[in-house]
Amino acid sequence: MTDYGLKIKNTKLELQIDGAYRNYVLLDSVDNSALIYGFNDINLSVNTTSPPIILIRPVTTSLLMGVFDLNYTSPNYTGFTILCDVGGGNVDYRVYVATRENSTEGYGLRVKNPKGDMVYDTGYTPFKILDVTTITIGGTHTHASISNPFYLFSPWRARLWGQAGGGQGPILRFCSGIKKNSSTQVGFDWQLAGGLGLTNFNSDTNTGTTSTLLVCDPNK
């Protein structure tokens, strides 16, 4: 532990708060944002030099979607892109950043590092991971004790599929995405991300079929 801060251990004797580490806190909270098929650029409410964490919660059931990338214009992160499958739909999203600014809360606990930078502040809503698992294309993950959480998966997987069809045919590109099956179950599958030209051969390749899935606090 550093010379400053607060050290707490839980029943597993694991560090909880320490002046050496920083916590991500809620910046943006948006519900029912409309997505069209394809790439949807969304701006942050405030530009930030801290790489943001973007969590999504599909509103539309059985619709594949995923965070595709972060948008950056030096020196700031300005937004992010969500890829949404054919048909479009709606999503709830949360943006978390590391901030050195104090919250406006008058009560609670604030931990600073040796430089005086805020590293933990109970006035903020923290980014909280509840479960980490592996999810596979065509599969599902059930979280029976966690209702309507937010998700992050990484990396998104890519698939190139080509079909000649008696002559030249298309090469289609797919990216992996999650879909809401229910309040306690999420699915994972390929979603169409566009075409990449023509081919004379049948082919089907990918960068893998499994990703890490984070199930995160819905912050009710």
Added chain:
Amino acid sequence: MSYGLRVRNALGRVIINVVDRITRLMYVSTQTATSGNSGALSQIAGLKTTEFAIPVNTTAAYLPHDVTRSGTTITWTAKTLGAVTSPATCVIFCFAYT
């Protein structure tokens, strides 16, 4: 509550509890499109972590890195798929969550 720490706000609502699992950032770094590398993170010894990559300013022709952990070392690996895709610049994150 027999031990630990509990903090309440002005309304009396519990805003931190010693049994809460607080997610902490252990490492963050932006890695260029073609780099594959690793980092030794002694601070994650004995902790459960998750490590992952999020692409930056990418297109459908670029791919995110794979990130793995072995002991206290996390490794990120650039990915390609055929001749039409390349590795993307990525932010590498590592969070402890227990």
